[in-house]
Amino acid sequence: MSEQFVDREIPIQSSSEPSSLRLIATLGIAGLLAGIVLVGAYVFTLPIIERNKEEALQEAIYHVLPGCSKYEALFLKDGQLVKPEKNTEAGSQHSVKRIFLGYNEKGAVVGFAIPASGPGFQDLIKLIYGFGPKADVIIGFEVLESKETPGLGDKIVKDQHFIGNFSALSVEPSLEGTPKGSKTKPNQIETITGATISSKAVIKALQVSLGEWRPAIQQYIEKNTLSN
Amino acid sequence: MNTINQSNRTYTEFVKGLWKENPVFVAVLGMCPVLAVTNSAINGLAMGLATTFVLVGSSFLVSMVRHWIPKQVRITTFIVIIATFVSTVDMALEALVPKIHKELGAFIALIVVNCIIMGRQEAFAAKNTVKLSIADALGMSVGFIFALVTLGGLREILGSGSFFGFLLFGDHFEPWIIMILPPGGFFVLGFLLLFFNWLKKNRDERLKKQTAVLSKTMQGA
Secondary structure, three states, rough: OOOHHHOOOOOOHHHHOOOOHHHHHHHHHHHHHHHHHHHHHHHHHHHHHHHHHHHHHHHHHHHOOOOOOOEEEEEEEEEEEEOOOOOHEEEEEEEEOOEEEEOOOOEEEEEEEEEEEEEEEOOEEEEEEEEEEOOEEEEEEEEOOOOOOOOOHHHHOOHHHHHHHHHEEOOOOOOOEEEEOOOOOOOEEOOOOHHHHHHHHHHHHHHHHHHHHHHHHHHHHHHHOOOO | HHHHHHHHHHHHHHHOOOOOOOOOOOOOHHHHHHEEEEEEEHEEEHHHHHHHHHHHHHHHHHHHHHOOOOOHHHHHHHHHHHHHHHHHHHHHHHOOOOHHHHHHHHHHHHHHHHHOOOOHHHHHOOOOHHHHHHEEEOOOOOOOOHHHHHHHHHHHHHOOOOOOOOEEEOOOOOOHHHOOHHHHHHHHHHHHHHHHHHHHHHHHHHHHHHHHHHHHHHHHH
């Protein structure tokens, strides 16, 4: 191997200390360029990411409300469900908690799709579930976002048996976890072997969310006498 | 003559990462992603590809600006470059392939602390031309992907009974769950390291014997 491929030593490195001004300038320029690149990437990807999330949410709503073909968003305001006002719709859509009322093709109510979240094994588990208000049952369930242990906790996302729990799950008197194969009551959820903590986290998140939304939903139904 | 030498050198720098200086099996670097994401082959592959992009991009930039960066602030500058690449990859993946981004979760952001990347900048890209640095980065990346997929594949087969998501065995196979748990990572990595060291030792001994025989025949002649 000949000498010419070995890079020559840079004189400034071996002979003298560079001035602190030069060090500051180097880091300043590096930081500035990195900042520009990052802001550019952020601005460029943000609308795509938002659109992806919106699409995923829409898909999830149709998934947890079987037979749903149309939905509208409802907001919680002073303990009551209200339809979005024109001026709040655009700006505060992401900061206000919202649920979705789904209708089927004939215009009858299918149920409410309710996003919820709760602490899982590692991070917040974000999920959405369908709630049939008349029979007080959960009719669908999907995990939107989770960082549960791959191969174990993330079975709450993929395990069909676990997800099957939520096709006609009574919420009266309260949700209850039980080991796989031992379900006897309509309000029991069979947890996943090897993912007990994640299963319980899901149940707790659902219970908390139900406690928060059910009174408002019941009020809304009485007021609007929805046929379900 | 010159060009032949140069292409030879590029080739050598590329190939060394695959086997002889494999970042995982020989240098035992970057253990955080190696152990954390290799519970399935596809996760290993995706992690390997993301790391490849960051490593090649960083090596390219670092070798380009290597003459302008004073020695005293080089590590800081490298980290700024690497972190920028990682954040960009993170956002790009979330925008373009949200499913894979969801799968890899927090580990994308953790590429920034992967010591293979910092190590290659400091040990190679900061001292070599752009072309050689990219060859080096690509070689190391392919070696890294090879290691991640081997480890992830073995753990997936043992722990879930599947390979790249395809079920290999019938219903009677009871998955060896511990293999996709953290301890399984250590077990499989340990055995792989044993295996590769055994291969190396065997080869060295064979080489030694060959040289001994060769020198004997030389003396005889």
